[in-house]
Amino acid sequence: MSTQKYAVNQHLISTLLSWVKSGDIAIPEIQRPFVWDATKVRDLMDSLYQGYPVGYIIAWRNPTVKLKDGSLAEGKKILIDGQQRVTALRAAILGLSVVNKDYKTVKIRIAFNPITERFEVTNPAIEKDKTWLADIAPIINGDIQTHRVARAYLESNPSTNEDLIFERLDRLTDVIKKQIGLIELDADLDIETVTEIFIRINSKGVVLSQADFAMSKIAANEEFGGNTLRKAIDYFCHLAIAPEFYTHMAENDATFAKTDFFQKMSWLKNENDDLYDPSYSDLLRVAFTSNFNRGRLADLVGLLSGRNFETRTYEKDIEEASYQTLSDGVKEFINETHFKRFTMIIKSAGFVDSGLIRSQNALNFAYTLYLKLKRDLGNEAKIESWVRRWFVMSILTGRYSGSPESWFDYDIKQVAHRPFAEFLADVEAADLGDGFWEAGLIQSLNTSSTNSPVFKVFLAAQARLADQGFLSKDITVRDMLTHHGDIHHVFPRNFLKKQGLTQTRYNQVANFVYLQQEVNIKIGDKAPVEYMKIAFQQCETKEPVYGVITSTEQLKENLKRNCLPTAIEDYEMDNYEQFLVTRRKAMAEKIKAYYYAL
Known part of the structure; x- marks a missing residue:
């Protein structure tokens, strides 16, 4: 007997936007910055006006969570595909600002010409042209009544056919009554199944990583500060590559600039070393693995949902504790002393240029190892030597080149439960014997x-x-x-x-x-x-x-x-x-x- 893994329904644009407004569908502020060009927003509105299909959006419902008082709270839907379209609808129809690819908060206004039925991105020339309505948002969302818009338009364009203008404005306001497809994935599905469904549904063949799913979940959580945590991860990675972004971040996100995260990453504004420029996936993996003693990001998604792996239920206490633990891990990662000490260790092994590092996974686990040993053993003198050896060993043997998550999971559990010197000796005996040095390496x-x-x-x-x-x-x-x-x-x-x-x-x-x-x-x-x-x-x-x-x-x-x-x-x-x-x-x-x- 097969079980339905997802439901497919058509919903009115107005219904979708009301869900977004109420929070029933969580649209993270920075799940990914809004990368669409304004002309794509224009084209989306034109497609809706013409009655053309605009594709499906995909949401994954959070599991129902057991609250501290024993009651149950139904999970929200997390948007995992379609953010750009939904953000475009919010901008064009509700008039809301968006965070663009340069992390600037901007307004995108779409204009409409009732006579030619053309849509355009508003510009100064259009604002001066009386044949254009410079902003469709208040018209579609009802802030301004249609008959008032029509009367004002006809006064400015007296030779225009009155019936034509009313008919065109009615078509424009009907945009919000057009339908969009929503594919809702079942809350009980694991990440692997969700990924498979996503790939099969997505006509572009785009693959979302487990880090993408984790980031969507983090960004949508306001109760335990996930939305701020997601910003911290995103901003740090951006700042590591572009230190000049610091001033922009301070000026344009005053709320984040007041957080502890902002203070802890401010050292990057003067940092130009590119030996280790982590992606959000790298940062998330290291922070998770070093603090949870687990290597599979699917487990992180479960923990952030409040999953109790023993009882297979979802509990609010676990969800709250998981966000706190991950937050601690992110702060450890971005700590200036930790980060600079680690890169110094890698350089002291001779990896003086980023071009020498061919395995980002080896680098990620080396930093995971450093943070874990530093936390557990304090100022143990051998930590630097251990980290250097592990890093080079993992590169020489290709330890993380295949099934990296499985190796991360295995290795961190060994590190957590055994003396590290003993574990390292066992790995060297198994993987770096005479056969390796005298034959395998030469080959x-x-x-x-x-x-x-x-x-x-x-x-x-x-x-x-x-x-x-x-x-x-x-x-x-x-x-x-x-x-x-x-x-x-x-x-x-x-x-x-x-x-x-x-x-x-x-x-x-x-x-x-x-x-x-x-x-x-x-x-x-x-x-x-x-x-x-x-x-x-x-x-x-x-x-x-x-x-x-x-x-x-x-x-x-x-x-x-x-x-x-x-x-x-x-x-x-x-x-x-x-x-x-x-x-x-x-x-x-x-x-x-x-x-x-x-």
């Missing part, structure tokens, strides 16, 4: 992708160990990474192309080094055996040609630190494949030594 370096996570770890190792760039005496790999220097081929690309090698062969990461551009230009397409001979000869003549190294001892040290062979014959074309094999092994050994020194 991972057999790639032509410079975005390979393990290659990024190799570069981070060079940055941490202060290695000089290839043939450089003073310029380090760290310098070139932070200043976005160039990466070059040891066996020059054009040289190898002339030998008939394909792109996947000459672009092997084991053939790449950080090299000063001026040195690379001098080398050009020369055979590596030729320019390496000159590099060694200049150590005898003391007349630099490639770089400024004029000491054989320094040159050999430079080659070793770049995991390159010191024998000139290794740079013969016939030895290219063996060169790659040898260098991959040396790179893996360097990564291993670097890891255990973290």
